Amino acid sequence: MREHGFFSRTNRVGWTSAIGLALLTIIAALVAFAWLPSAQADYRAQGLWDSICRAAGVPARWLEGSPRKDSADVVATNVVLLPAMARTASPASVGRGATLALNCTMCHGALGLSRSDAPNLAGQYPEVIRKQMLDYQSGKRTSAIMAALARNLTEENIADLAAYYASLPKARTAPTTYDETLPALVRVGDPMRNIAPCISCHGGIDQKLGAPWLEGMPKPYLVQQLEDFKHGQRKNDGQQQMRNVARPMTAQEIDSVAGFYARKALPGHH
Ligand code: HEC
Ligand code: HEC
Structure with a gap:
């Protein structure tokens, strides 16, 4: 009888710690798999998954295209920058861009120099404007205003706008050249x-x-x-x-x- 009681007591102790251990494991797993990647999804998740997979012997390649919640975030942009995007455009493209830009002057200024705190577009590299507009369109860069404005533009519209803004003179600022006084x-x-x-x-x-x-x-x-x-x-x-x-x-x-x-x-x- 005594022996039985002794055993059932240790059993109970055993069960309690087993449940405690299971809970800890679940919490640790939640922290590792759910909380950490979502809190730091942009730069840690990839590495974390890679190391977990390598440790578990799963090729990291398997994860590609998997329907993970944050898989859309792992791809920073859909835009592939090509040197051709930086080339000088035709006058016709600049002209079409000037017309389209009438929708932009309110915030970016009549000549692409903003008088509010929106970014200047005058003299901006054309591939920059194209990439940023496409990123607003796809939601890779978030701005409610710019998403709404980019939504109805075609890729050609965007190329024309970029050509127009690139053709405007930059603000009266000197380019940065190397010297010892730079920060x-x-x-x-x-x-x-x-x-x-x-x-x-x-x-x-x-x-x-x-x-x-x-x-x-x-x-x-x-x-x-x-x-x-x-x-x-x-x-x-x-x-x-x-x-x-x-x-x-x-x-x-x-x-x-x-x-x-x-x-x-x-x-x-x-
Ligand atoms: C109502 C104000 C408003 C209008 C109109 C507007 N923009 Fe913007 N634009 C902004 C603001 C504010 C930002 C910065 C948003 C952010 O933080 O991402 C911005 C950002 C941009 C950028 C990114 C610039 C950079 O240096 O990264 C581009 C390119 C741009 N706008 C182009 C346009 C074009 C082209 C139009 C017209 C079709 C337009 N915007 C109309 C307010 C506006
Ligand atoms: C390794 C190259 C690299 C270095 C170094 C770098 N940048 Fe950038 N920066 C970029 C690229 C590329 C972008 C555009 C990112 C994108 O595609 O949206 C950018 C974008 C920016 C923007 C956003 C501008 C806009 O109009 O959207 C700012 C501000 C900026 N950088 C400031 C800095 C400062 C300040 C430093 C130095 C402390 C710096 N960068 C160092 C490559 C770099």
Whole structure:
């Protein structure tokens, strides 16, 4: 009898800890599989799934095309940037673009220089305008205003608008050229934190296809975009170039590089 009682008691203890363990496992699994990927879906989920799959011996390739909830988010953009998108367009295309742009002047200014805090479009690289418009259309870049405006445009309309805006003179801002007075993050980045220098993509050393002209943009707009990249609210950068740059930046650094690019200087000056 005593023995029986003893055993049933340990059994009960055993069951309690087994249930506790099961609960812990479930919670841990929920955190690992559901919460972490959704909280940090834009950059961690892929790697997390990859390591889970590698550990479990499942080829990561199997995941491609699987109907995971966030699978749409893993693809940053549907736009494939082609060098041809950056070529000078025909005068006819510019003319059609000018007519279509009458719907845009309210916010982007009569000559593509915004007087509100919308981005300037004057002199913007045509492939940038095309990519961003297509991303608004597909929802890869989110803006209620721009999604509504992009919805009814054809790809040709968008190419014409890009041609028109690219043909307009830029704000009176000097391009950034390399010199020792440039802010450190702009000039050399911060290798310790994996921040590549802005001028290696945005002009100064190199202008990468699809990297926007930033000089003379409204400062609040630049701050907002950097904050959005930092927190993953904007994630239409194809290779996560901008999310990787902005993630380690402090609010103060964002404010200072935005101030640098927002400068309004005459050509030949900084
Ligand atoms: C009611 C105001 C408004 C109108 C009208 C408008 N835009 Fe915009 N546009 C904005 C705002 C605000 C943003 C920034 C949105 C964001 O944060 O993504 C923007 C962003 C953009 C961008 C991205 C620029 C960049 O540097 O990344 C492009 C390109 C653009 N608009 C083109 C157009 C075109 C072309 C039209 C006309 C068909 C148009 N917009 C009409 C307010 C407007
Ligand atoms: C590795 C290349 C690269 C580096 C380095 C880089 N950028 Fe970018 N940046 C891009 C690309 C590409 C885009 C366009 C992303 C997209 O397709 O939407 C972009 C977009 C931006 C935008 C949004 C502009 C707009 O009008 O939509 C801002 C602001 C910006 N970068 C600021 C910076 C600053 C400031 C730095 C340096 C601290 C920097 N970038 C470094 C490649 C880079």
